Amino acid sequence: MKKYCTRCGKPMDIDATFCVECGTANKGEYKHSFFSDDEEVTYNKFATLGIVFGIMIPNVGLALSIIGYCYAKRHNDIGKKPAMVGIIISAVGMTLWFLSYIISAILQK
Ligand SMILES: [Zn+2]
Structure with a gap:
């Protein structure tokens, strides 16, 4: 299970507090997507x-x-x-x- 930035949608570390891709401070969200990410x-x-x-x-x-x-x-x-x-x-x-x-x-x- 991965979590994703709420702004740019890039994968984030589980314990990350901001996105390394776009710099937005957010805790990300877990997604059950159509594609299996695991x-x-x-x-x-x-x-x-x-x-x-x-x-x-x-x-x-x-x-x-x-x-x-x-x-x-x-x-x-x-x-x-x-x-x-x-x-x-x-x-x-x-x-x-x-x-x-x-x-x-x-x-x-
Ligand atoms: Zn981002």
């Missing part, structure tokens, strides 16, 4: 899923990639690059989907 993080499953879904279902892939990016920021940038790749793939996928929708709409007139 387990040793070695890879970013959200980023991996973000790329896979980014190819198949871009909007789902984009959501997963953004979650993956937030996850990476909390865990020493693990999977940050694949998360960014997932965001790009998803964005391109959504753009292509949107363009094909418009083109088909024009062609049917």
Whole structure:
């Protein structure tokens, strides 16, 4: 279990009275987050899923990639690059989907 700065959200020592990251005096707060902070993080499953879904279902892939990016920021940038790749793939996928929708709409007139 870790506690986090109430201002910047960075992890703090259990007995810290101010944040070493932003200098704010606060005792921090314990968080039960969506991500398990106790387990040793070695890879970013959200980023991996973000790329896979980014190819198949871009909007789902984009959501997963953004979650993956937030996850990476909390865990020493693990999977940050694949998360960014997932965001790009998803964005391109959504753009292509949107363009094909418009083109088909024009062609049917
Ligand atoms: Zn802070």
